[in-house]
Amino acid sequence: MPDSKDTDDPSSSRPSGEDLPSERYLNLLHERFPHVKAVMDELVKHSPTFRDLVDEYGACADVLDRFASYRSATSLLQEYGSLQLRLERELLQYIQNYPGTDDNS
Amino acid sequence: MLAKIHHLRSVESERHADSSFEKILRDHLDQLLGSSLFDASARSRDFLSFVVEETLAGRGSTINQTAIAIGVFGRGTDFDPILDPIVRVQAGRLRRSLERFYLLKSGSPVRIELPKGGYTPSFVRDADDCSGLMAVESETDWPSVVVHEFESSPADAEACQNVAEEIGRELHRYGDIHVARRSDVAMVDVHNRPAVRFELHGRLHQVQGGYCTTVRLVDRKTGEQLWSEELLCGENEFSFRNLQDVSRVIAARVGSEHGIIIRTLSSEYRARSPDQAVGYSTLRRCYHYFFSFQVGEFIPTLEALANFVAQQPENALAWTHLARLYLANYSFELSDLHTPIERAIHCGYQALLLDPASPKTRCVLATALLVKGEIAAAQHELSQALKLNGQSLAYRETIGWLTALTGNWDQGMVLMRDAVSRNPFSLAHVNHGFWAHHLMLGNFESAYIAALAYRDPSFFWGELMKACSLGHLGRTSDARASVADLLRAKPQFAYRGSTLIGYYIKSDSLRQLIEEGLRKAGLVLNRQ
Numbered sequence: 001m002p003d004s005k006d007t008d009d010p011s012s013s014r015p016s017g018e019d020l021p022s023e024r025y026l027n028l029l030h031e032r033f034p035h036v037k038a039v040m041d042e043l044v045k046h047s048p049t050f051r052d053l054v055d056e057y058g059a060c061a062d063v064l065d066r067f068a069s070y071r072s073a074t075s076l077l078q079e080y081g082s083l084q085l086r087l088e089r090e091l092l093q094y095i096q097n098y099p100g101t102d103d104n105s
Numbered sequence: 106m107l108a109k110i111h112h113l114r115s116v117e118s119e120r121h122a123d124s125s126f127e128k129i130l131r132d133h134l135d136q137l138l139g140s141s142l143f144d145a146s147a148r149s150r151d152f153l154s155f156v157v158e159e160t161l162a163g164r165g166s167t168i169n170q171t172a173i174a175i176g177v178f179g180r181g182t183d184f185d186p187i188l189d190p191i192v193r194v195q196a197g198r199l200r201r202s203l204e205r206f207y208l209l210k211s212g213s214p215v216r217i218e219l220p221k222g223g224y225t226p227s228f229v230r231d232a233d234d235c236s237g238l239m240a241v242e243s244e245t246d247w248p249s250v251v252v253h254e255f256e257s258s259p260a261d262a263e264a265c266q267n268v269a270e271e272i273g274r275e276l277h278r279y280g281d282i283h284v285a286r287r288s289d290v291a292m293v294d295v296h297n298r299p300a301v302r303f304e305l306h307g308r309l310h311q312v313q314g315g316y317c318t319t320v321r322l323v324d325r326k327t328g329e330q331l332w333s334e335e336l337l338c339g340e341n342e343f344s345f346r347n348l349q350d351v352s353r354v355i356a357a358r359v360g361s362e363h364g365i366i367i368r369t370l371s372s373e374y375r376a377r378s379p380d381q382a383v384g385y386s387t388l389r390r391c392y393h394y395f396f397s398f399q400v401g402e403f404i405p406t407l408e409a410l411a412n413f414v415a416q417q418p419e420n421a422l423a424w425t426h427l428a429r430l431y432l433a434n435y436s437f438e439l440s441d442l443h444t445p446i447e448r449a450i451h452c453g454y455q456a457l458l459l460d461p462a463s464p465k466t467r468c469v470l471a472t473a474l475l476v477k478g479e480i481a482a483a484q485h486e487l488s489q490a491l492k493l494n495g496q497s498l499a500y501r502e503t504i505g506w507l508t509a510l511t512g513n514w515d516q517g518m519v520l521m522r523d524a525v526s527r528n529p530f531s532l533a534h535v536n537h538g539f540w541a542h543h544l545m546l547g548n549f550e551s552a553y554i555a556a557l558a559y560r561d562p563s564f565f566w567g568e569l570m571k572a573c574s575l576g577h578l579g580r581t582s583d584a585r586a587s588v589a590d591l592l593r594a595k596p597q598f599a600y601r602g603s604t605l606i607g608y609y610i611k612s613d614s615l616r617q618l619i620e621e622g623l624r625k626a627g628l629v630l631n632r633q
Binding site for chain 2: 038042045046047048049052053055056059060062063066076079080083086087090097
């Protein structure tokens with residue numbers, strides 16, 4: 001089958017697991033969920049899936065920042081706001097399943 | 106044992122030759138989209154349908170973000186994937202939904218995947234439909250996990266086989282759950298196949314300079330995916346040194362006493378009278394106690410386990426857990442029940458007679474001997490455990506911790522550091538060892554950090570470690586708050602503290618340092 005790689009996909013342009021997600025994205029999550037900061041730092045080091053989740057969360061945050069002041073972007077903001085909430089839920093679920101997380105110990 | 110390597114066969118090249126495949130695939134897509142196990146949003150479903158249909162129509166090579174954005178997400182021709190990363194983000198969610206679905210829905214004739222790095226789906230046919238082979242075990246059965254052969258390309262088949270075998274060996278070392286290889290179960294007569302509650306699946310593929318191993322643990326009783334993880338190994342920046350360590354970490358995460366299976370079973374436990382707790386449910390109750398540390402549960406759990414041992418004196422694991430309960434009661438003063446430490450040691454030796462190769466038993470016995478002050482005997486058990494399971498990550502950190510506490514700090518610290526560097530799922534007590542070591546060296550800030558990392562909610566040691574470190578650091582206000590927490594956890598600590606500390610800390614100078622830290626924190630221990 002012919003390959004249809006999209007070179008504009010950040011996750012496709014690096015070998016899996018080599019790069020950490022943007023520190024800015026991780027900081028966003030630290031601010032959002034300070035009580036699980038240490039677990040997130042561990043997961044970022046060890047889990048490519050978690051890194052993807054952080055990347056996706058950060059991508060949503062960027063869009064929300066970029067278009068926050070655009071009145072015409074209401075539906076886009078709603079779409080990304082909703083997507084970001086779903087990603088938060090996934091992230092928290094992932095954190096919850098990590099050993100040593102307080103809720104899980 | 107000859108293991109049957111379980112491959113997924115790419116069928117893309119056969120697609121045009123096999124006209125029935127398209128129907129199978131569409132039927133499967135319908136089933137997937139209609140299944141409650143597929144947790145994707147409506148947009149993700151549209152996304153999947155779109156890329157599958159495009160590929161079946163022969164346009165797989167032209168699928169890109171713009172095509173999907175226009176076809177699925179209502180964007181215009183001016184779509185810019187940099188400003189609007191909707192396709193990339195939704196693709197990630199879709200990949201996870203697909204992974205979850207195939208974990209929960211075993212036996213699918215075909216699997217749709219959306220490989221990372223692109224948006225063209227690949228269709229793979231499962232060469233080994235293994236659904237319906239084994240019944241799901243009941244609550245009283247011993248919990249079992251089947252380790253499926255990992256999927257890989259033929260070039261990695263040998264590496265794959267080694268991974269599955271190492272996981273099986275390491276799970277066996279833990280001794281808490283029964284483990285079977287999928288290839289072995291298949292050889293058993295269909296009527297005699299064991300009841301199996303959990304399944305471990307995995308895939309392995311090469312990445313630049315190493316391997317990526319993906320694992321998934323599924324609970325067959327509920328259909329729930331309990332754990333999924335990708336673990337990288339190789340040179341340079343990868344997380345793990347080699348596939349052996351990856352296998353050991355997987356086994357630790359799945360099958361150790363603090364692993365997912367035991368946690369799952371423990372959380373299911375519902376309190377009942379000891380008479381009702383039969384078979385494995387007694388041990389389940391025991392695990393539940395060790396996770397919850399509910400004071401009121403201690404004596405009923407102890408009684409249930411003592412009954413169980415009386416009924417099944419050949420059960421080494423039950424003896425080991427009974428030793429642990431006696432040990433905990435003695436060294437943490439959990440209840441008024443008089444249980445001398447010799448009782449824990451006796452149970453430990455009983456377990457050892459039945460299963461001399463068990464590192465768990467040797468560690469419990471060594472702890473009881475340490476508490477009693479039989480240092481040489483404790484060191485002997487630890488050295489035996491290390492000899493028997495030298496490279497296993499299963500108990501390396503525990504052996505290191507206990508070795509340090511017996512006075513052999515150099516070897517203990519090496520073992521602990523090595524175990525922690527190789528296994529991100531290390532247990533809380535390692536931080537107890539690090540804390541004590543930092544304290545000895547006068548590194549109070551590091552000791553405090555180790556105390557914070559000691560996330561064992563049980564008993565009183567966590568608060569003791571924090572209060573002592575803060576006392577040495579001169580953070581009086583925080584130290585006093587920790588002392589207050591310590592006294593809430595153990596109201597008699599001022600009177601019993603010296604004895605309780607002395608059970609685990611054998612060095613006079615270290616004990617004095619601990620008491621000095623507590624004194625600076627505002628808590629003076631009465632010498633008895």
